[in-house]
Amino acid sequence: MQDSFSLDEDDLSLINVMQIAPRATWTEVGKVLGLHSATVARRWERMTEQGVVWVTAYPNLALWTEQCCLAFIEVDCQPTARKQVVDVLAGVPQIASVSQVASGRDLFLVALFTDLQALSRFVLDYVSQLPGVRGTRTRTATRFYSEGNKWRLQALSPDQRAHLARHNPQTSAGSRSSHEGFRDLLLPLSSDGRRTAAELAALTSTSVSTTRRRLERMVRESLVSFRCEVSDIISGWPVHAYFWARVPAHELDRIAQTLLTLPEIRMCAAITGTDNLLVIVWLRSLGDSQRLETRLAERFPTLTLTERAIVLRMSKRMGWLLDGHGRSTSPVPVNPWADMMDSANAARRSLDPSHGDVDRQLGGLPPGTTTAQRMRPARAPRDA
Structure with missing residues (x-):
């Protein structure tokens, strides 16, 4: 991986397109940017x-x-x-993100x-x-x-964003139980969200037509989120922080929704505990x-910030090691359904090699599989 590189305005525009439409075809992306599809594919491959x-x-x-359990866990360690x-912890599939933080x-x-x-458990x-x-x-x-x-x-530009809006699929609320094939498709998509239906079909031993139908339903019912992630060094917002706050219960929804209009707000969630609101922010400077x-x-005026913490290093973000x-190095796909005992045993073995063998490693991988070998995505440019 190169230690130095430069991005021009076309690169930044390409990233912005992918943030809005992560699975748009290169032909569609090229039309928005006024570039040839092969050019945008080549630029994306380089980045x-x-x-x-x-x-x-x-x-x-x-x-x-709403339907399962999402948790924010703070861990104190010996230095x-x-x-x-x-x-x-970064190798545990149930853990989506790992931050090393200051203060508390x-x-x-x-x-x-x-x-x-x-x-x-x-x-x-x-x-x-x-x-x-x-x-x-x-x-x-x-x-x-x-x-x-x-x-x-x-x-x-506003015109470019409006053009992309026409490609956004119509979505509806998903059902409580995920439909057939959801888990099988989610894991390979975690390691490369632009995998084509043909690639997914080959990975899941399913026909292309069935795979495409399942994928379209996943998107339509909002079961899956696609995200174009950006390295800190090119985002222009290199400082990340967590803010904990207390808000009167009857004002929580209103204030949270208004917070989303601020450009610094990356994530906002209501939480249990003494504080009832957690906000992740990206900042241009300390x-x-x-x-x-x-x-x-x-x-x-009714929002009270009770604590804040600066992120020293993000070690894993939504299933990718950094x-x-x-910068991304390799995927560890988010898998809430992974066997808990397998996850625990595999992680303990990495701390203590004398720990007994397990039948399967994290996320159902064979014994001996390394993190770097986990479903490394193909890098070849293609339409998704």
Whole structure:
């Protein structure tokens, strides 16, 4: 992976298009940007090879919060064990994101579970028992107002954005139980959200027509979220922070919805605990943190910020491992349905090689499979 590279305005515009329409064909993308389809495909391939952009997929977080269990877990570590603990937790498929943060906790995890019992087993019987872990605190989401796939670079003109809007599929609320084939399709899409129906069919041993029908239904019923992720070093918003707040219960929905109009807001969720609102923000500088707090105090007098924490390093973001510059290195697909005991045993083995063998590794992979080997996506340019 290259350590230096430069992006021009066409590259940034291409990224913005992919944020709005992650699965648009190169022909459609080229029409928006006024470039040949082969040119935009070549540009995208270069950027993905550099790890500065990538497209992933995962369960719709708002729907998952309503129907299953989404948790925010804080972990305190012994200083000398932090890296080991991070490496272990980043390999667990139920954990979507891992941040190393300052102020009040060492690690901050975003994790998806099928139910509260699965979360309880994970925190009490697994994370708390890991060598080097000194303590945990867990909050569950009660409502998801916005997630990172709504964040934009704002590199397109209004006309270009309007043109893309015509390609957005019509969606409806999904059912409580995911339909046939949802899990099988989600995992390969996590490692490359632009996989074609033909590629997905080959990976799942299903016909192309059946795969296309299932994929269209997943999108139509909002079961899956596609996201074009951007490396910190090119986003223009390199400082990430968590804000915890208390809001009167009767004003929570109104204030949360209004917060979403602010460009700094990356994610917003109602949570359990003493604080009832969690906000993830992206900032252009450390000084912007104080300026944002001042704006929030002026605009929302009933909102009380109780705590804030700056992210020192994002080690995993929505199923992708990152390097120290926030560039993608390899996928660990988000899989809330992975066998909990297999996940625990595999992770413990990475800390203690003497730990007994398991029948399957994380997410159902064969014993001995490394993180870097997990469903590494093909890089060849193509229409999705």
